[in-house]
Amino acid sequence: MADITEDDVTTALGAVIDPSQGKSVVELGMVGPIHIKQSNISFALEVPAHRGPAMEPVRKAAETAVRAIPGVTSATVVVTAHSGPATTSASAGGGDDSDDGVVERVHEIKVRRFVAVASGKGGVGKSTTAVNLAIALRLEGLRVGLLDADVYGPSLPRMLGVSGRPASAGGDMVRPLENYGVQLMSMGLLVPDDVAMIWRGPMVQSALTQMLDSVAWGTLDVIVIDLPPGTGDIQISLAQQVSLAGAVVVSTPQDIALLDVVKAITMFDKAEVPVLGMVQNMAYWACPDCGRTDHIFGDGGAAAEAERRGIELLGEIPLSLEVRTGGDSGTPVVVASPRSEQAKTYRSIARRLMEVADLRKADEEEEES
Numbered sequence: 001m002a003d004i005t006e007d008d009v010t011t012a013l014g015a016v017i018d019p020s021q022g023k024s025v026v027e028l029g030m031v032g033p034i035h036i037k038q039s040n041i042s043f044a045l046e047v048p049a050h051r052g053p054a055m056e057p058v059r060k061a062a063e064t065a066v067r068a069i070p071g072v073t074s075a076t077v078v079v080t081a082h083s084g085p086a087t088t089s090a091s092a093g094g095g096d097d098s099d100d101g102v103v104e105r106v107h108e109i110k111v112r113r114f115v116a117v118a119s120g121k122g123g124v125g126k127s128t129t130a131v132n133l134a135i136a137l138r139l140e141g142l143r144v145g146l147l148d149a150d151v152y153g154p155s156l157p158r159m160l161g162v163s164g165r166p167a168s169a170g171g172d173m174v175r176p177l178e179n180y181g182v183q184l185m186s187m188g189l190l191v192p193d194d195v196a197m198i199w200r201g202p203m204v205q206s207a208l209t210q211m212l213d214s215v216a217w218g219t220l221d222v223i224v225i226d227l228p229p230g231t232g233d234i235q236i237s238l239a240q241q242v243s244l245a246g247a248v249v250v251s252t253p254q255d256i257a258l259l260d261v262v263k264a265i266t267m268f269d270k271a272e273v274p275v276l277g278m279v280q281n282m283a284y285w286a287c288p289d290c291g292r293t294d295h296i297f298g299d300g301g302a303a304a305e306a307e308r309r310g311i312e313l314l315g316e317i318p319l320s321l322e323v324r325t326g327g328d329s330g331t332p333v334v335v336a337s338p339r340s341e342q343a344k345t346y347r348s349i350a351r352r353l354m355e356v357a358d359l360r361k362a363d364e365e366e367e368e369s
Contacts, residue, residue, distance in 0.1 A: 004071050006034045009041060012065045018058055025062060032080065032203075039073040041066050044080040044203050055079045056172040056214075076190070080206040110219040111145065115276070115357055116238075116247040120264030122153075122229040124257050125281035126250045128323060130226040131159045131182075132332045132343075133248070136350035137222060138181040139334070141361060145176065145183040145223035147211060149238055151204050154188030156226060161330025165189060169216035176215050180335055183220070185211045204234055212242065222359050229260075236271050245357045246276035248314065253280060253301035261302070265309065276356045277314035278306040279349060285319040312356070315349040317342055 014026050025031055025045060032044040045062060047055055059077050066075035117130040127150070134146045148156040157163060160182065166174040166189055176183040187207060217223070225242070227235055247268050251261040261278075268275050280302035285294045296319060306313040317323070320342050326333040334343045353359065 004036055004039065004041070004069060006036065008069050009034050009036070009043070009066055012069050013062060016058065016061045016065050025058065039071055040076075041069075041072055041074070042076040042203070044078050044206060046080045078203055078206045078210065080203070111217060111223050112220065113222045113245040113357060113359055114225060114242040115222055115353070115359075116225045116227050116244050116273070117250060118227040118235070118247050118264050118268075119229060119250045119257075119261055120267070121251075121257055121260035124250055124252045124261075125317070125323075126229075127155050127159060127226050128327050128332075129248070129250045129279055129281060129317070129346075130224055131156055131327070132323075132334050132346045133350055133353070134182045134224045135180050135332055135334050136346045137224070137354070137359065139347065140350055140354060142221040142354070142359060143219065143361070144181070145185075145217050145220045147223055147225045148184065148186030148188060149208055149211075149225050149234075150228040151187045151207055151234075152228065154186045156184060156186050157188040158330055159327045159332060160184050162189070166215075172214055173216045174214060176217060179330075180332075183217065185215045187211070205237055208234070208238055209241070221361055222357075235267060244273045245359075246274040248276055248279060248353065249311075250279045250281055251302040251305070252282045253295065253298035253303070255298065255301055257297075258301050258305055262305065265311070275311050276353060277312040277349075278302055279314050280306075280316040282319040283316035312352075314352055315345045317345055 010026055010031070013031055014024050016025050017023065018025060018028055018030070021028060030045045030047060032046050034041065034043045045055060045059060056079075059079050063075045063077045066072060066077070117126055117133065119126040127148075131146065134144050138144045146156060146160065148154045157177075160179050162177040162179045162184055164177065166177060166185070169175045176185045177189060178184065223242075225238070225244075227238070227247075249261060249264055249268075251257050265275055280300075282297050283295075283302075284299075285296050286292070287294070303313050303316070318341055320333070320340070322337050322340055323333045323342050326336045329336075333340060334346050337343055
């Protein structure tokens with residue numbers, strides 16, 4: 001089979017018409033750089049900021065057209081809305097090009113707090129901590145959302161035990177998937193598990209913006225954001241975009257892990273995001289037969305770093321087979337083994353997090369006001 005080319009993609013997109021202007025997205029110059037990786041296609045439709053919400057039908061039509069190309073197995077299209085003055089038909093002098101106006105949201109979104117879970121490094125259990133904390137907060141009575149901001153390596157759908165594409169909520173909105181009372185949005189719900197996201201920064205940022213703004217989250221007390229590893233532009237931009245109440249930093253006791261964790265703490269300092277506390281994951285292993293305790297990844301490294309920086313140590317999670325199998329099976333340990341030491345620690349961290357981040361039910365806030 002012949003390789004898929006940019007011309008093949010452009011030809012297919014020539015049949016995708018923007019109804020408000022009566023021309024194809026190719027003629028209008030909307031199609032950004034096309035990325036082709038074997039049989040996987042990705043690109044952005046670049047439009048003025050005020051047109052972003054109205055472009056969902058065109059975006060879907062573009063994906064459908066590209067998937068119809070022989071040999072294509074997946075197509076991912078995002079809308080990149082360039083900043084600029086938003087106009088409506090009224091402000092433009094009463095013209096009848098009403099599609100260019102700002103589309104009214106079908107669902108009102110009220111999220112009281114955003115809390116990030118970060119590490120600066122992969123492999124220390126950050127996503128495992130995020131999903132267990134989200135469920136633990138739900139068990140404390142809060143209305144909780146979970147945003148998987150790790151676009152390149154989304155793992156939360158499997159950990160939360162959900163699958164399938166989000167359904168439309170009307171207009172340009174989609175509904176988050178839900179399990180254990182926690183609402184989830186992740187790039188892992190939009191692309192197959194075996195497809196690598198080969199995107200540059202602007203496309204990733206656009207995708208994250210859509211997962212925040214085009215999802216019918218409804219009224220929530222908190223959204224827990226699982227940040228990707230690293231300390232780059234994506235992390236900083238997201239931290240500033242949602243006005244984080246603070247961040248929870250996860251690390252193992254190992255010195256090598258702490259090197260990158262310290263960079264994450266520094267990043268939050270520069271972004272003026274408070275670090276609410278640290279979690280020492282895989283802190284030790286207790287032999288179930290003899291009771292002996294082994295510090296496989298070192299003894300108290302994250303605890304010592306937290307004390308040195310004046311950051312609260314929220315809790316220490318023991319190394320456990322139950323935590324690993326819970327994440328792989330989609331039944332996190334706080335659900336699968338609620339009486340385990342690990343689950344009790346996650347619940348304790350969640351209760352403390354509610355205090356330091358001022359996480360309360362919306363009705364409690366209304367009573368005070």
